[in-house]
């Protein structure tokens with residue numbers, strides 16, 4: 001089994017994304033990663049940074 005592509009449900013886009021993408025988005029929302037790592041579907045959402053930071057799945 002390949003555990004490298006674990007998926008989680010992202011409430012921002014109401015879709016499953018790979019956990020590594022979630023981590024990229026999370027770091028970007030905190031300004032610790034360039035926004036070029038963030039999928040365009042997420043960048044289009046108003047206040048995506050605040051919403052991601054408030055998400056229960058956001059890494060602490």
Ligand code: SF4
Pocket residue numbers: 008009010011012021022023025026051052053055056057058059
């Ligand atoms: S932490 Fe951010 S990227 Fe990850 S699931 Fe939540 S909203 Fe989506």
